[in-house]
Amino acid sequence: MKRRQFLGRVGAVGAVGMTGSLSAPALLSSTRAAFAQGDDIPVGVLFSLTGAVAVVEHTLHDATLLAIEEINAAGGVHGKQLRPIIEDPASDPATYADRARRLMIRDKCVSVFGSYTSASRQAVLPVTEQRNNLYWYPTLYEGRECSRNVMYGGAVPNQQQDDLIPWAIENFGPRFYMIGNNYVYPKEENNYCKSLLSKLGGEVVHEEYVPLGHSDFSSVINRIRAEEPDVIFATVVGDSDVAFARQYHAAELDPAKMPVISLTRSEVEVKAIGGEAAAGHFSSAPYFMGHDTPENERFVENYKARFGADQVTHFVSEAAYFQVYQFKAALEKLDPSEITPAAIRDAAVGLTLNAPQGEVLIDENLHTHLWPKIGQWQSDGQAKVLMQSEERVAPKPYAAYEGQTCTATGLVKA
């Protein structure tokens, strides 16, 4: 009895499955027809709105949606509207992978925009590669990755440091104190910094890593006072950076003599640090809110009008914003019938776009050619751009690793 019931059910499920696939043969015969054949183009938006990284990812979510709304208001792409499908991965890497799978399979998104941390990007990586989909990642990161299914919009170490380190040595001196949080990004950045320092005759007087979320920097500050370095090279992130900057200021260390040069401090952190404590220190990034271009003026104005006058834009939200426009430009190059994630990727390579930071270009290794800048924080919480690199800097995600290059066919080892 039980066995017969079971067999019957299996039969029924099988039959449903058969009729299902028979009635929609397109699903099986051609993956191409499955994408963007409706009246609109579905795109996934995968930023955490809850949990630990929500503070930053919320701004990326906002910037992405702003770009989508602007594109739709201007008539969409090929007369079709972009339809954002929003998921909240709740700051948990496993949930990122799960939601990305849902967006790519169930919702048939032709691309997904998402992630701030490397941990969440790496969780999505196997999903997007397996589905041969496209994941647009806006954050600066440590490099050492070369996926054909991720569009990297942020800076890699060579783009943040190639101009910065010689400039810092020339202006302040060769003795560097490295302080970072204890995870992969600070270590890789410091690795690259050390290779530059050894070429330029600089030295590392101390290198240390504090746990993520660390909030008492009194021993670090005592050590800095004792070592008297020329430059504090900081890769401290989020709330740790806020605590570090405030305590550094409270200890009355002079930014004119011992400036903190950060790769991670943006307008968001400075807002929490307070302009007074942040003033005089430096950050290296391709974008600052105060950068003077017509594109940026429009971006900042629209962002504030949409999300509130007290909001700030920063170097990651800028990339989240321009990546949607890169996506749009790639779609426009394609015939509407041949829209697939792989075709979008191939169309995107070589694209140039006037982003708020300047004209950016997508390299064949899917990273972005950017305009690195050095900004000095002012007491009003904005950075004054002191220097911009003379030409657009190409991304070299394996710059610290000799014999390895990220190319159009993936990672090549010599």
Place this chain on the structure above:
Amino acid sequence: MDVVFNQLFAGLSMASILLIIALGLAIIYGTMGVINLAHGEFVMLGAYATWALQNFVGLGVVTALPLVFVAVAAVGWIIEKLMVQRLYHRPLDTILATWGIGIILQQAVRLSVGAESRFVKGPELLSGNTEIGALVMSNYRLFVIAFSIFVLVGSWMLMTRTEFGTKLRAVIQNRGISECYGIESKRIYSITFAYGAGLAGIAGALITPLFSTIPTMGTGLVVDAFLVVIVGGLGSLIGAASASVLIGEATALLSAVMNDTLGRIAVLAGIIILIRFRPRGLFPSDTRN
């Protein structure tokens, strides 16, 4: 040598912050046997109350202290009346209940104020450093050290030199008999819980100029506070004071010798070894059970 003195001061500063956070926890545990996992969230509420008072009323951190104390104590009093009071006979359940309260408070702040870090300006008067030779001491940290001693002495006076304290100690020793003598133990418990919460609020207010004010800030702090209470001996004021100095100095000196990450590991390992040999902490309170 300069490094050693500066690190000793850093340790003392760390200890003062630890003490002021742990004191409320020690008092609540010592009197009521309630393990209050929402304590970190009381600290966070204190920080946000300071932020609100500074932003909307224009008060400085120091002038806001009494108001913050009253506000967070009021929150503690309400929570005690609504929930904790019903659980005095089920001490294990208080852990779960207060943990839940902590989550509710944290999410309430996140939803109403927002998740991003808030800026609280430190007091002008206390900015700058006092330098003695190579020893550089931040004035604000000196103030926090002095204030924590003041709070410690105040709490000790309250426990031993007032009528309320006498009643409280009577209730701790034997609740039933105390009630026979006309002491309203429920009221005593409510006030004690509110007092402990208020102290946490003060701690939150004091750390805002140094740390980052976010809804999750209490989670890490409550762990450190528990370490202090466990090392010091549950419910002992002297224990809490000496344990915070011990942990603060050990952390500072070990991080000078190694680095902050390894220093932290060494301190935690040391605590594990210590409670192996002194399971009830350094100064266990002698209660008759």
